[in-house]
Amino acid sequence: MALLVQKYGGTSVGSIERIEAVAENVIAYKEQGNDMVVVLSAMSGETNRLLDMAQQISPKASGRELDVLLTTGEQVAIALLAMALEKRGHAAKSYTGGQASILTDSAHNKARIKSVDNQKIRQDLDAGYIIVVAGFQGVDEESNITTLGRGGSDTTGVAMAAALNADECQIFTDVDGVYTTDPRIEPDARRLKTITFEEMLEMASLGSKVLQTRAVEFAQKHAVPLRVLSSFKQGEGTLIISDNQTDETMEQALVSGIAFNRDEAQLTINGVSDTPGVAYGILGPISDANIEVDMILQNVSADGTTDFTFTVNRSDYENAMTSLKKTAKQLKAREVSGNNKIVKISIVGVGMRSHAGIATRMFEVLAKEGINILMISTSEIKISVVVDEKYLELGVRALHEGFDLKSER
Amino acid sequence: MALLVQKYGGTSVGSIERIEAVAENVIAYKEQGNDMVVVLSAMSGETNRLLDMAQQISPKASGRELDVLLTTGEQVAIALLAMALEKRGHAAKSYTGGQASILTDSAHNKARIKSVDNQKIRQDLDAGYIIVVAGFQGVDEESNITTLGRGGSDTTGVAMAAALNADECQIFTDVDGVYTTDPRIEPDARRLKTITFEEMLEMASLGSKVLQTRAVEFAQKHAVPLRVLSSFKQGEGTLIISDNQTDETMEQALVSGIAFNRDEAQLTINGVSDTPGVAYGILGPISDANIEVDMILQNVSADGTTDFTFTVNRSDYENAMTSLKKTAKQLKAREVSGNNKIVKISIVGVGMRSHAGIATRMFEVLAKEGINILMISTSEIKISVVVDEKYLELGVRALHEGFDLKSER
Numbered sequence: 001m002a003l004l005v006q007k008y009g010g011t012s013v014g015s016i017e018r019i020e021a022v023a024e025n026v027i028a029y030k031e032q033g034n035d036m037v038v039v040l041s042a043m044s045g046e047t048n049r050l051l052d053m054a055q056q057i058s059p060k061a062s063g064r065e066l067d068v069l070l071t072t073g074e075q076v077a078i079a080l081l082a083m084a085l086e087k088r089g090h091a092a093k094s095y096t097g098g099q100a101s102i103l104t105d106s107a108h109n110k111a112r113i114k115s116v117d118n119q120k121i122r123q124d125l126d127a128g129y130i131i132v133v134a135g136f137q138g139v140d141e142e143s144n145i146t147t148l149g150r151g152g153s154d155t156t157g158v159a160m161a162a163a164l165n166a167d168e169c170q171i172f173t174d175v176d177g178v179y180t181t182d183p184r185i186e187p188d189a190r191r192l193k194t195i196t197f198e199e200m201l202e203m204a205s206l207g208s209k210v211l212q213t214r215a216v217e218f219a220q221k222h223a224v225p226l227r228v229l230s231s232f233k234q235g236e237g238t239l240i241i242s243d244n245q246t247d248e249t250m251e252q253a254l255v256s257g258i259a260f261n262r263d264e265a266q267l268t269i270n271g272v273s274d275t276p277g278v279a280y281g282i283l284g285p286i287s288d289a290n291i292e293v294d295m296i297l298q299n300v301s302a303d304g305t306t307d308f309t310f311t312v313n314r315s316d317y318e319n320a321m322t323s324l325k326k327t328a329k330q331l332k333a334r335e336v337s338g339n340n341k342i343v344k345i346s347i348v349g350v351g352m353r354s355h356a357g358i359a360t361r362m363f364e365v366l367a368k369e370g371i372n373i374l375m376i377s378t379s380e381i382k383i384s385v386v387v388d389e390k391y392l393e394l395g396v397r398a399l400h401e402g403f404d405l406k407s408e409r
Numbered sequence: 410m411a412l413l414v415q416k417y418g419g420t421s422v423g424s425i426e427r428i429e430a431v432a433e434n435v436i437a438y439k440e441q442g443n444d445m446v447v448v449l450s451a452m453s454g455e456t457n458r459l460l461d462m463a464q465q466i467s468p469k470a471s472g473r474e475l476d477v478l479l480t481t482g483e484q485v486a487i488a489l490l491a492m493a494l495e496k497r498g499h500a501a502k503s504y505t506g507g508q509a510s511i512l513t514d515s516a517h518n519k520a521r522i523k524s525v526d527n528q529k530i531r532q533d534l535d536a537g538y539i540i541v542v543a544g545f546q547g548v549d550e551e552s553n554i555t556t557l558g559r560g561g562s563d564t565t566g567v568a569m570a571a572a573l574n575a576d577e578c579q580i581f582t583d584v585d586g587v588y589t590t591d592p593r594i595e596p597d598a599r600r601l602k603t604i605t606f607e608e609m610l611e612m613a614s615l616g617s618k619v620l621q622t623r624a625v626e627f628a629q630k631h632a633v634p635l636r637v638l639s640s641f642k643q644g645e646g647t648l649i650i651s652d653n654q655t656d657e658t659m660e661q662a663l664v665s666g667i668a669f670n671r672d673e674a675q676l677t678i679n680g681v682s683d684t685p686g687v688a689y690g691i692l693g694p695i696s697d698a699n700i701e702v703d704m705i706l707q708n709v710s711a712d713g714t715t716d717f718t719f720t721v722n723r724s725d726y727e728n729a730m731t732s733l734k735k736t737a738k739q740l741k742a743r744e745v746s747g748n749n750k751i752v753k754i755s756i757v758g759v760g761m762r763s764h765a766g767i768a769t770r771m772f773e774v775l776a777k778e779g780i781n782i783l784m785i786s787t788s789e790i791k792i793s794v795v796v797d798e799k800y801l802e803l804g805v806r807a808l809h810e811g812f813d814l815k816s817e818r
Contacts, residue, residue, distance in 0.1 A: 016465045050485065056425045057489055058496040065495065068503050069488035072481035076459065079478035080466055086474065087467040094477050098507065099552055143508055 002167040003035040003125070007135060007157030010044035012172055012231035013077050019043075022231065023084035025172075030090065030130060037121065037131045037160055040081060041153040042073025063108025067137070067147045071097065074134035074153070082132050092130045095121065097137030097145070102159065104138035104146045111138060111146035113155065113218075116163035125164075133160055151212025158215045162222035169219065169226050170237075171211060176230035177238035178203065178210055180405040181258035185396050188406040192256060194239045197226075199256045202348045202382045216240065243350055254351035254358055255403040258396050261344045264294070265317035266375065266386060267310060267324050271334025274306040281331060282308055285323045291316040295344070295377045295384070305334070309375060311386065314340050342374060343392045346384040347399060359383050365402035371395050411576035412444040412534070416544065416566030419453035421581055421640040422486050428452075431640065432493035434581075439499065439539055446530065446540045446573060448566040449490060451482025472517025476546070476556045480506065483543035483562070491541050501539040504530065506546030506554070511568065513547035513555045520547060520555035522564065522627075525572035534573075542569055560621025567624045571631035578628065578635050579646075580620060585639035586647035587612065587619055589814040590667035594805050597815040603648045604665055606635075611757045611791045612668045625649065652759055663760035663767055664812040667805050670753045673703070674726035675784065675795060676719060676733050680743025683715040690740060691717055694732045700725040704753070704786045704793070714743070718784060720795065723749050751783060752801045755793040756808060768792050774811035780804050 013019050030036045050069050054061045078094035085092035101117035121131050135153025138146050148155050154171055161169035177191040197220035201213060210228055219226040229237030272278055286293060295311045312320045317340045328336045352358040362383055366373060375386035387395055422428050439445045459478050463470045487503035494501035510526035530540050544562025547555050557564050563580055570578035586600040606629035610622060619637055628635040638646030681687055695702060704720045721729045726749040737745045761767040771792055775782060784795035796804055
C-alpha cells in the first residue's frame with residue numbers, strides 16, 4: 001500500500017462535471033489500496049474573477065488582503081471535491097492551508113513554505129479518510145493567510161508529499177507527460193518515461209511549462225518522486241527522478257529533449273571600452289527597469305573595446321533598447337543594435353556531461369539545414385543557440401531527428 | 410472615544426459600489442474618534458451561488474464541507490472591504506472566524522459560540538487598525554470550520570461586542586429601525602427610538618424579522634447595547650436596551666408596537682375525551698412530522714370531552730391536517746376542522762405587565778371595527794389574537810390608532 005499525493009490544476013476542477021471526474025479518478029487509486037492526499041487549485045476562472053473584484057476596488061490592494069481574497073478559490077474547490085467523494089461513499093476531509101499547518105514566511109503573494117505539520121492529516125489517513133488540501137496557500141506564524149505565488153499548488157503538492165514521506169507526488173495537468181519536444185512542432189515527439197530533476201528544470205526554464213520550476217526544485221531537494229500525468233487521459237505520464245536514480249539504459253541517452261523559447265529578443269552594444277565594471281554599467285540600468293535578462297555574452301576584442309550582447313523577453317525589447325541607448329551615450333560606445341525576431345533552441349540532457357561532441361553534432365545538424373547560429377550558450381546539461389525565428393520549426397525538427405529522439409530509449 | 414462593532418448584511422455589501430459605501434460609512438465613525446470593528450455577511454447572492462454548486466454535487470453534502478464552502482462568501486467580503494478601507498488611507502485588517510478565535514461547538518451549519526479570544530484584535534485596535542471580521546463563522550476545538558446558521562452574522566456582531574466590551578453593537582440593515590408596526594400596512598407607523606430586548610424578541614417571533622432572535626437573546630444575556638440602523642439612509646435607528654435601562658418616560662408607554670403574522674393556519678379537534686395525556690396524543694404526531702406548532706388552546710367542556718386548537722405555519726397546513734385526521738380516528742374524536750385563511754395580530758409592550766385593562770382595550774378596538782376574534786393567547790408582554798385574514802390591515806391600523814402609537818412617546 002502506497003501513500004500518494006495527487007495535485008489537480010484549475011482546468012482539472014474547472015466545472016462540477018470535472019470535479020466529479022476527479023473524484024472518480026481519486027477513488028480508483030484509493031480502491032487500489034493507496035492512502036490518498038489530493039491537492040487542488042481553484043476552479044479555472046475563479047482566481048481571475050476574484051482578482052477582477054479586487055482590481056475594481058484598488059489596483060494597489062495590500063498583499064495581505066489579496067491573499068485573504070484569493071485563497072477562497074481553493075477553499076471552494078476542496079469543499080466541493082470532498083462532497084463529491086462523500087457522495088460516492090468515501091470518507092473525505094478538506095483542509096485549508098492553515099488547517100494543514102502549512103507554515104510559510106510572511107511574504108504575501110509569494111510566500112515560501114517553512115514547514116508542514118503532518119500530524120492531523122496522518123491521523124485522518126490512518127482513519128481511512130481521503131484528504132483534500134487547498135493548494136497555493138498557507139499561514140504565517142501570526143496566522144495571517146499567505147499564498148505561494150504562481151504555480152503554488154504544485155509546490156503545495158510537493159510539500160505535502162515531502163512532509164508525509166509519500167511514495168509519489170502526481171501532478172495532473174492538461175498534458176500527459178513531458179515530451180522530447182513540443183508535439184505541435186514535431187509530430188514525432190515522444191513522451192519521456194523518465195526525466196531527471198535537472199533536465200526538467202532546464203526544460204522548464206526554457207519554456208516547456210509543464211511544471212512550476214519552484215515545485216521541481218522543492219521536489220529535488222526533498223527527493224520526492226514526481227510524476228506528471230494527464231487528468232483527461234489515462235497513462236503513466238513522466239516520472240521525474242534524481243540523477244542517481246537513473247539506470248544503465250538511461251545513462252546512454254545523451255539528449256533527453258529539445259526545448260525552445262519564442263519570446264526572445266537580443267540587444268548588442270558594440271565598441272565599449274573594456275574596463276572593469278563595464279558589465280555592471282550596462283546591465284545595472286536594465287535590471288533597475290525591472291527587465292529580466294536571459295543570456296549574456298561578451299566577446300573579447302583586440303582593440304581594447306568589447307562587444308556585449310544579451311537577450312530579454314520580447315515584450316521588454318523596446319524598454320531595454322531605450323535604456324541601452326542611454327547607457328551607450330554615457331559609455332561612449334560605438335553603436336547599439338538589436339533583433340526581436342529571434343528564438344532560442346536548446347538541447348537538454350544529463351548524458352552530455354560526460355560526452356564531448358554533443359555540441360559539435362548540434363552545430364553540424366543545424367549547418368546541414370543552412371541555419372545560421374547567432375548566439376551560443378552552454379551549461380553542464382544544456383546547449384542553447386539563438387537563431388532567426390523563421391528557423392524555429394526547421395531547427396527543432398532537425399535536432400529531434402539528428403539526436404534520434406523519436407526512438408524509444 | 411468609544412469602541413463600536415458594526416455589522417453589515419448581504420445587501421449592504423452586495424456590490425463593489427456598496428462595499429465602497431460601507432467603507433465610507435465606517436471611516437466616518439472612525440474619524441469621529443471611535444475604535445471600529447466591522448462584521449460582514451457574504452455579498453448578497455453569493456451564498457446561494459455556493460449552495461447551488463453544492464446542490465449540483467450532492468443534495469446531502471456533509472455539514473462539515475458545506476461550512477468550508479459557505480464561509481468563503483464572508484471571507485471574500487472582508488478582504489474586499491479591507492482593501493476599500495486601505496485605499497482610503499486607513500489601516501485595516503481582515504479576520505476570518507478562525508483568526509478572530511471565535512470558538513464554537515462542533516454542530517456544523519448551526520454551531521453555537523463558546524468563546525471569543527479578543528487579544529489579537531485588541532492589539533490591532535490599539536495599533537489603530539479598523540478590524541473587519543467575517544460573520545457567520547467560527548472554528549471548533551479541532552480547528553474545523555463551523556457556521557452559526559441563519560442570521561449568524563448578527564450573532565457574530567453581538568459576540569464580538571460582548572468579547573470586546575464594546576460601547577454599542579450596530580446592526581446595519583435594509584430598514585432604518587424598528588417600527589411601531591409595518592409601514593407598508595400603516596403609513597403612520599413610527600420608528601421607535603428604543604425598545605427592550607424582551608419586546609424585540611416578541612416582535613421578532615411574531616414576524617418582524619429585523620434582527621435574528623438568537624442575536625437579540627445573546628445581546629440581552631451579555632447586556633450588549635444593540636442598535637438597528639439603515640445602511641442606506643442616515644439616522645439614529647432603534648436602540649435595543651435592557652428592561653432596567655428604560656427611563657421614566659418609557660415606562661408610560663404601555664404598548665410599543667403591533668406585530669402580525671400572515672402565515673398562520675389553525676386546526677381544531679372537537680369532542681376528545683378529556684383524559685391525561687390527550688394533548689401529547691394530539692401534538693406528538695404533529696411534531697414527529699417536523700411541524701412546528703405556534704399557539705395551543707384547550708377549552709374546558711362540560712360533557713367530559715374537550716376541544717383542542719392549535720396553529721401551524723400555513724405551509725404545513727395540509728400535512729398537519731392529514732396527521733390530525735389519523736389521530737382523531739384513534740382518539741374517537743367527534744370531528745376535525747381547520748382554517749388556513751387566518752392571521753395573528755399582537756400588541757407588544759413591557760408596560761402592559763403592570764397595567765390591567767390593556768387586553769380589554771384591544772378587544773374593544775377590534776369590536777368597534779366589527780372584527781371577530783377566533784383565538785386569544787397572552788404572555789406577560791404580549792397579547793395575540795387570531796382573526797380572519799381579510800381583517801389584517803384593518804385590525805393593525807385600528808390598534809395602531811387605538812393605542813396612539815403614531816405620537817412620539
